[in-house]
Amino acid sequence: MIPNEPKISPELVAEHGLTPEEYQRILTLIGREPTLTELGIFSAMWNEHCSYKSSKVHLRTLPTEAPWVIQGPGENAGVISIGDGLAVVFKMESHNHPSYIEPYQGAATGVGGILRDVFTMGARPIACLNSLRFGDPAHPKTRHLVAGVVAGIGGYGNSFGVPTVGGSVGFHTRYDGNCLVNAMAVGLAEEDKIFYAKATGVGHPIVYLGSKTGRDGIHGATMASAEFGAGTEEKRPTVQVGDPFSEKLLLEACLEIMAAGCVIAIQDMGAAGLTCSAVEMGAKGDLGVTLDLDKVPVRETGMTAYEMMLSESQERMLMVLRPEKEAEAEAIFRKWGLDFAVVGETTDTKRFVVRWQGESVADLPIKELGDEAPVYQRPFTQTPKPPRVNPKEIKHPLKISEALEQMIALPDLCSKRWVWEQYDHVILGNTFQRPGGDAAVLRVNDGPKGLALTTDVTPRYCEADPFEGGKQAVAEAWRNLAAVGARPLAVTDNLNFGNPERPEIMGQFVGAIHGIAQACKALDFPVVSGNVSLYNETNGRAILPTPTIGGVGVLDDFTKSASLAFKAAEEIILLIGETQGWLGQSLYLRDVCGREEGAPPPVDLAAERRNGDLVRALIGEGIATAVHDISDGGLMVALAEMAMASGIGARLYAAPIAVEPHAFWFGEDQARYVVTVRAADAEATIARAKAAGVPVRRVGSTAGNALTLPGEAPILLKQLRDRFEGWLPAYMAGEVI
Amino acid sequence: MRAAVVVFPGINRERDMARALTLIAGRAPTMVWHADTALPEGTDLVVLPGGFSYGDYLRCGAIASRAPIMEAVRDHAEKGGLVLGVCNGFQILCEAGLLPGALLRNAGLKFICRDVHLRVERSDTPFTRGYNAGQVIRVPTAHGEGNYFASPETLAELEAEGRVLFRYTDAEGQVAERANVNGASNAIAGVLSQKHNVLGLMPHPENHVETIMGSTDGRGLFAGLVDHFVQAA
């Protein structure tokens, strides 16, 4: 009954990314040789992306629970409660490889995919963020990738109609052959109206919705499809093209049929399309699924079962509908001009049966497809701890002001306005703090509740010490939320690493997860969703380990958030947190002194919490007038950013005697903030910090239109701003490097 | 003021527009579906909101301008009724021939989202009676194709007839190349139809209407319209 053409050869198995052992496991599981379609289904379900086979055992160590967590990892997106019956649904996902191949479409479909994950759960998307890493600016491909990726992210989000409110952009030669595109989407729903993938009920219609299926993204299987395809047609590109217009229609149609009570279960078709979504819906509900591929809307002729099962065409959904509501749901979809087709039904057999042209081309045990996927305890070696850098042994080639002027125009530190001005960040009318600050702040519905959103990671720290780097990424996300006055609630993560089959890389992965887990526990900042992207390497050279953290926090009153711009002259500038002058892995050491080395700053999680709690309280009480967390570039860069954002300068005191001046101004010690207060509040604030065990120090006062250090010529803000704003546009215009 | 906001597939600033209208007019607009053929009885103002109707595929606004509801919008305009098109709405009005000219790709070839300054050229129209002539307002833009183009003759006519209602300027109200975000001819941000009853405007006043969100410079447009209908009644 099941055709066995062609014979499965070892080459075909390898072509599908399955090892001989994994193939053996398939044979044992089903007791016969699989059909080609079945092999394709297994390869999709058991690849790294779907099965998390290398990462699963470690991901389990992440804390995922808190009283406000409604849904942790395992669904399309994480869900947390923000009170008043409202839920925030969010997730981050990578589209690294596709973006390297075709930057515009790769990035665009990355945004499309993550948006779908969010509205599949019944939430209306309210914001997007993105974290981007590119190679050395001097590398010949970098400019092209930056231009395409940014245009693609904007092209999709702007058209879909969601504000893109934040993110980060970094450059390093280790991303030369592998750029990173991590996109995060955030949606809002009512707590009791969340939709899940779990199917219930036997004999219910399974409905296909959205765009038609084409031969998009059928990779790893080029050989097989060449043997089976129409033959004469030229080799097909595996690039998927995004259609934000269809996705916008899909959003509106989905929310409408959800509101109409038509939906039992819903799952978007992401990677491995129809296969993953159908198997997940059935397996989660302990049901079987039968699909009839002749009913699948296709946009190309001659598509085989194999191709339909593996297509990654975008803007598609699978649902289990209430049978009595089928006609109503169909009318809604037709109104929005979208395809609607009943392509199967739920069964009580726990088997995944696929029929095509009157034949059964797959008949597999549905639970085992997921549950029996291989899980690996890959061997790993711990990254050796690098030595601590002694600031006294670092020569300082430049004056502080000169170093600042140089640093502020560095690719990693300069203004990313060129990027975020290509994103509509004001649509929906709720963006209270736009890109350019520590975290974006959005009004929730009509307020006064607000949300704070950020993405963070410092890959050079992770490379030097994955454990401290993992901690630091979480701590910085938490700190960025605290710096606007928000209560940090939960994170999504996107773990980008090289080849896990290399023990050093696996060691980075394990170290980073360990650090993330420890920080999330200590800060009550659980992980509710995430994504793993491995094998980011070219010719044996891996990317810097990059565990991106997307953080979400809540404000009771968004108007009481703080921003980084100085607010008035003659206010007192306070440095919150302890400054030892940590130069290891600092940008100053790397880019001014030319030494990329040393241990990264250690993260004291108790201090993070103490200092952040104080800052948040000062913001809430209206005492802190401007706040900025201190990260890349240290105190001096933070001060410069606050000054440039406002046009108000600062008169600064000398560094304390105990710390080398360059280490004081440019060291990257963690758990620190710059806070300004009115002169009348200074004494009380200092006393309060001391009482709370929080180190605090006056570093100067706001004044004039320049930054002035004792014994150095004033740095005019205008000049600084020209450098800060100038580099990226000049680079993209081909005028520098 | 009874406002009707037309919803085309792919439009995405209709909620922003409805919120602004509700806030300022004290009455929610009726949302009208593109496939309908009539406007609600007694519609005072028709609004074509911003977004990406039909994904901006083919040309911005082209497909929407041929939608069934557009006949009713045209009728409304021909009878002297007020029509406001913002961003994609402006593009639709040009494509429909209700306004002259066309909106081309931004001169910098990139989508631009930033606050811009606009000079209100005259205050004796229903759309600008909430402002003073020469007043400079700050509102956001968010578009990739807002570069207003018309033939030299048309431009001369628009200028001579005082139909350029908003112009991109610097904060002081001076026309300057740097302030012309998209390279529009004569720095045109908004134009009127011959009868002064149809306005196309590229930036988004509807996103700057609440003190609490940091700026109310866009309010004047809607407040002026409300006032116009109060006076008329």
Added chain:
Amino acid sequence: MKARVTVTLKPGVLDPQGKAIEGALKSLGVTGVASVRQGKVFDIEIDSVDAARAEAALKAAADKLLANVIIENYQVEVLR
């Protein structure tokens, strides 16, 4: 039957994209390019077998939708 409608900008209409491409070609070392104007093509599959009718349908399509005659010209070719 296959047909192609080609839509080009009228002379005198600004073409920022064409301009940008001119510049980019220069910096790529493609020499001798005096000007670039960008347009669109629509490759259309028609059910009809009658070339004259097909052409009429295509003209209608171009007039009604494919071209904005304020700024664009168009040309219709029925290929086979």
Added chain:
Amino acid sequence: MKARVTVTLKPGVLDPQGKAIEGALKSLGVTGVASVRQGKVFDIEIDSVDAARAEAALKAAADKLLANVIIENYQVEVLR
């Protein structure tokens, strides 16, 4: 010398624009259109008088800039 570079999507690559145009033509009552695929044309003015050299330069331009060869095909015609 004048030349035209025509850039079209490879078969099988999704063309959301073409799809939307198809739908719009139908609702405008233009009948008989089975499918639409949208592409680009670049009308290029070249200083060179040597057709072979011009063609080589344009091929280079198309490869490097005018076409995205991952998803698009192109065709170069030197007209005169």
